[in-house]
Amino acid sequence: MRTLGHIIVLILLALSAFAQAPNATLTGKVTDQTGAVIPQATVTVTGPGGKHASATTDQLGAYQIQSLPASSYSVSAAAKGFANFSKAGVTLAAGQN
Structure with a gap:
């Protein structure tokens, strides 16, 4: 089993502000220690109060x-x-x- 401890999660932040509340979009790429991409990984962000959102990596x-x-x-x-x-x-x- 390979470890995700060596996985590099490149987090590229692209932020945009909306009229009432400032919101952000988190984009990135999941790779292993060799730089190979990892499709179908689940990326989860957890914020204040335990609220979370998830996405699955593409190919x-x-x-x-x-x-x-x-x-x-x-x-x-x-x-x-x-x-x-x-x-x-x-x-x-x-x-x-």
Whole structure:
């Protein structure tokens, strides 16, 4: 079993502000330690109060989670055949590019 501890979750933040409440979109790519993409991985963001949202990576290992309030999140990735990976303290801020 390969470990997701060595998986690199590249988190690219693309943020956009809406009229009433600033929201963010989290996009990224899940790869293993060799740089090979991991399709069908589940990426979950957990925010304040335990609220969470998830996405599944596509064939290129890419994912996108939209409409996240600006805040600090924990981001985790899980895929069959890999150990889970988690990174805390991922901050999404309104107006950040």
